[in-house]
Amino acid sequence: MAVKEVRKIGDPVLREKSKKVEKIDESVMQLVKDLTDTLKETGGVGMAAPQIGITRRVLIVNVDNKIHVFINPEIEVLDDQKIKSDEGCLSIYSIKDFNVKRFSKVRVRAKNLKWKDVEIIAEGLLARIFQHEIDHLSGVLFMDHLDRKSKQELLSRVNDIKLNICDRGSI
Numbered sequence: 442m443a444v445k446e447v448r449k450i451g452d453p454v455l456r457e458k459s460k461k462v463e464k465i466d467e468s469v470m471q472l473v474k475d476l477t478d479t480l481k482e483t484g485g486v487g488m489a490a491p492q493i494g495i496t497r498r499v500l501i502v503n504v505d506n507k508i509h510v511f512i513n514p515e516i517e518v519l520d521d522q523k524i525k526s527d528e529g530c531l532s533i534y535s536i537k538d539f540n541v542k543r544f545s546k547v548r549v550r551a552k553n554l555k556w557k558d559v560e561i562i563a564e565g566l567l568a569r570i571f572q573h574e575i576d577h578l579s580g581v582l583f584m585d586h587l588d589r590k591s592k593q594e595l596l597s598r599v600n601d602i603k604l605n606i607c608d609r610g611s612i
């Protein structure tokens with residue numbers, strides 16, 4: 442099992458733009474395995490390569506307990522309607538209770554592990570997951586979509602968690 446450390450807010454890799462994958466090779470296969478093992482261990486619904494420190498345009502999504510791989514995903518908005526809903530992120534200590542506006546319906550085009558074109562139309566929660574994970578590939582965190590006051594509150598909670606982790610580490 443290749444469970445990797447989930448990179449946390451403040452790690453510069455989370456703010457980098459990911460590079461396109463040019464072909465499926467052993468490094469891409471290993472990346473997908475590491476993402477899958479890490480996602481299963483953490484219980485998340487989606488994960489992008491930068492979250493485990495790799496700046497490649499690869500993400501995975503867990504749909505009905507089946508992992509789907511998307512390489513070089515591109516997103517297209519299909520409905521201008523935005524829905525505000527609670528969002529969290531493994532890279533932000535799984536903090537929730539912050540509402541983010543996301544488009545309600547999107548189309549995602551990508552390659553799969555066989556380098557075949559895949560396309561999915563996603564609505565609701567699945568559309569939110571894709572927008573969130575594709576944001577990671579562009580160095581964007583969900584907190585970037587928050588208003589100033591909410592962002593300050595989130596950062597305050599992050600700092601409290603970091604202080605708590607440091608305090609436990611010095612015992």
